[in-house]
Amino acid sequence: MDDLDDENRFMTTKTYLKTIQAKGYRNLEMAEPFEWDNLNILIGANGAGKSNLLEMIEFLPDALSGGLAETFKKRRGLTSVIDLDRALPSEMELMWELSGNALLTQGELKYHLIIEGDSYGRFSVNQERLDETGLDSSLMPEAYLDFKYGEGMAKPWKSGNGLQKMPENLKSPQKLALGSLSSSQLYPVLESVREQALSWCFYNANDMNIRAIKHEVKEIDALQQFLAADGRNLKMVLYNLIQSEKGDFGENLDRILRSLYTGHRLLKFPLIDSQHFELSWQFDRPGKPLKLDQVSDGTIRMLCWIAVLAHPNPPALVCIDEPELGIHPAWLPILATLITEAAEHTQVIISTHSSILLDELTDQADKVVVCALNEVGKATFERLDAEALEEWLVHYKLGKLFRSGHPELGGWPR
Structure with missing residues (x-):
């Protein structure tokens, strides 16, 4: 197969979200990467970080499509996004790890972004890097993009010389290099990540x-x-x-x-x-x-x-914040079926407060992500231990345990 055929096969392959990590983004403070499944059901009290988590995932396609300034504006300004309780100037560190790329079957792609901001709303991209990971632990990750403080290098496709300097006209500490280097022939790895992120779909029932x-x-x-x-x-x-x-x-x-x-x-x-x-x-x-x-x-x-x-x-990823809003309770079992059937074909993340919807998702207990605040007000995320609930789920549905305030689930006001 020639290079063009290889590239076409590469560009038509979906890429799925494997892990994310966030530090300094609103109340998110993830010490370790959080791993995603094909279906993910976020539950937790108001203010526990569910919407912030979805918003953080959407930060990447927003920044690629509209630029960083518009992305912060959409989120009510940089000072409402970056955690200014940290030392000034504050840094926001984000990571998205993608999997499923046909031409990188030996590893995943990890996109790492650090943005610095101050209390006046000024910001700069301090670091931006795209690596192939998940390879032999004895090998260094292979970099496709390495950008720091307005200077950067990128690896053209099948380049035997590794990273090469970025063109001068693309250098900017206020823009993402991943969005600027959009040549599918010269940088198909970067272009594939960009196109896949832009294909993700996000919905908030309140915004319909x-x-x-x-x-x-x-x-x-x-x-x-x-x-x-x-x-x-x-x-x-x-x-x-x-x-x-x-x-x-x-x-x-x-x-x-x-x-x-x-x-x-x-x-x-x-x-x-x-x-x-x-x-x-x-x-x-x-x-x-x-x-x-x-x-x-x-x-x-x-x-x-x-x-x-x-x-x-x-698309490769569908996120819906509170899909149960405005839906008749009698239709929630049908909605639950739509959600689980969709997750057989793509990656789905939903957040919900509905105990009725959770009742209908009882057999998906291992897909539930419990969102809560720790003792210093930072959002934490932990996948529900379905085995710990095994005996309970013999007698009760998931929503019933949620309504009763079972400590494994939390999120229900007492």
Whole structure:
């Protein structure tokens, strides 16, 4: 196989999040890397760090797509992100370890980032490094990027000379070198990491723009295959996934909707004009079909999670903060099934306060991550010891133990 074929195979391989580590990011202070599974269910009290953890993971794609200044602005400024209780100027140290790269089968890719900030909101990238890890312990990690204080080196693909100096026009202590070196031919390892991180999808149920979903009319756009962070392109995504020749999303969607509404017949997308359409929901009962602006907010939210979790070609990582918000309790078992089925095809991280949803995820107890604050107010994360709960789970469901304040789970107010 020639080099071009190798590169194409490389670029189409999904990369999964193996571990993360954070120090100085809000209240996160991880002494050791935290390892992720295919399904991860975050539980804990308000303020225990669940949303901060998801936000830290999203920091990488945000910084790659919008730059560091916009990334801090999105998080209400640098001084609200970097832990200023540490000595000034404070450092924020972050790490993402990725696995599943077809051309690096002997190891993983670890991206390490250190940003320094002060109380005036000024910042600089002190260190940025991408290494291949997980190799023979006697070998040094192979570096693909090594950047410090505005100066850096990167390794071109299959370079026998190792790291080479970065071009002068790409050097900046306020930008990520990983985002600047975007040549798929010259730096395919860096480009693959960048593209995979940018493909991750993050959702917060509080941010779903129900009004826009119901009322906005948009032009037909076949490129919109994934739900936007606020859900406003729901109609377009459902239309495109149903029309796609890949997979059986339409049949799967009908099956799920029949479990929600016994009278469901089908969704249709009648044209308004040559460039616009609407969504029409037909039922096995007298009366006109319902338009999207006539259905309940809870139904809209459930349609959003179907578009995300039942996607026939999901992104490498899907994160949802409190998906149960606004969903009827009777539908939470269906939501739990969507979550577990999605985790068979991609990596899923959710956070939840719902004991009902946890009841339905009892057989996934080993996927639960307990979030709590230590004695100095720092967030800690520990995977639930399912074996320690084995006898309890014979008699009680997971949500019941959560509601009762079982010490292994925590997070329930007393």
